Amino acid sequence: GQQLNQSPQSMFIQEGEDVSMNCTSSSIFNTWLWYKQDPGEGPVLLIALYKAGELTSNGRLTAQFGITRKDSFLNISASIPSDVGIYFCAGSSNTGNQFYFGTGTSLTVIP
Amino acid sequence: KAGVTQTPRYLIKTRGQQVTLSCSPISGHRSVSWYQQTPGQGLQFLFEYFSETQRNKGNFPGRFSGRQFSNSRSEMNVSTLELGDSALYLCASRPVSDYGYTFGSGTRLTVV
Numbered sequence: 674g675q676q677l678n679q680s681p682q683s684m685f686i687q688e689g690e691d692v693s694m695n696c697t698s699s700s701i702f703n704t705w706l707w708y709k710q711d712p713g714e715g716p717v718l719l720i721a722l723y724k725a726g727e728l729t730s731n732g733r734l735t736a737q738f739g740i741t742r743k744d745s746f747l748n749i750s751a752s753i754p755s756d757v758g759i760y761f762c763a764g765s766s767n768t769g770n771q772f773y774f775g776t777g778t779s780l781t782v783i784p
Numbered sequence: 785k786a787g788v789t790q791t792p793r794y795l796i797k798t799r800g801q802q803v804t805l806s807c808s809p810i811s812g813h814r815s816v817s818w819y820q821q822t823p824g825q826g827l828q829f830l831f832e833y834f835s836e837t838q839r840n841k842g843n844f845p846g847r848f849s850g851r852q853f854s855n856s857r858s859e860m861n862v863s864t865l866e867l868g869d870s871a872l873y874l875c876a877s878r879p880v881s882d883y884g885y886t887f888g889s890g891t892r893l894t895v896v
Contacts, residue, residue: 704883715788715874715887716827723883761827765883771840772885774819774827 679762679775687783692749694778696762705745706763706772707736716761720747752782786810788888790875796894802863805891809856809877816858817885818850821872830873833858865895 679696686692696705704723708716720731722738722745729736733750745762762775789808797803809816817840818830829842833852850860856877862869872892876885 706884708887713889715790715876715889718884718886721882721884763827771829771832771842772817773829776826 677762677764677773677775679778681778682776683779683781685781685783686752688752688754690752692752692756692780693746694760695744695746696764696775697744698764698773699743700764700766701742702745702764702766703742704765704772705736705738707734707745707747708761708763710759710761710777712758719760749780752780754782754784756780757782788875788877788886790873790888790891792891793889794892794894796896797865798896799865799867801865802861803865803893804859804861805873805875805893807858807860807875807877807888809858809875810879810886813877813879813886814856815878815880816852816856817876817878818858818860819874819876820844821874821890822870827874830860862893867895869893870895 677696677698706721707719710716720729720736725742726740727738735748737746759777759779761777763772765772791806815834817832820828831850832840836852847863852858872890874890876887878885
């Protein structure tokens with residue numbers, strides 16, 4: 674199946690720093706989702722985006738639906754230790770029934 | 785409200801056996817999807833059910849099947865298990881009006 678290109682693959686940052694990651698697709702998507710996964714658990718939905726150009730925030734997290742509809746971005750401001758985990762993007766080009774997931778960005782926050 | 789519940793959490797099977805995994809969605813969610821997660825392949829879509837009907841299927845062999853019951857609970861079955869089927873199997877549900885899936889904690893299947 675289709676796989677989204679997510680970068681960077683991993684990040685090691687100091688607590689308090691801002692984080693940026695992105696996701697690109699060869700196809701146009703109508704919906705973008707961003708998830709965070711902790712070890713041994715299922716992914717947890719962070720932000721959902723439904724319109725090109727849309728910018729949505731959830732606390733310190735901000736995500737954008739790229740205007741080309743082929744990419745999306747996630748920013749985390751003032752990182753804290755509990756931000757550690759793997760972040761996944763997911764996109765869908767149809768009515769939202771089938772989502773394709775990115776390869777994940779592993780985030781490590783150094784206190 | 786209760787989240788998505790998957791049972792069992794862990795399972796060990798031998799090659800050639802079959803396995804059934806269960807998923808109880810959030811109350812009111814009629815759409816249930818299944819994903820396979822492995823370190824090498826990431827999250828791969830298996831299938832999606834809505835009102836007891838399979839609406840989408842990913843690129844997996846016919847050994848992988850599923851079904852959904854009238855109460856929206858879903859099961860997936862894998863027959864003739866292979867070593868490569870070892871993975872975390874995730875179930876996710878969503879309401880009709882929203883595309884944001886809520887995932888369960890998964891079933892960790894190990895095939896030996």
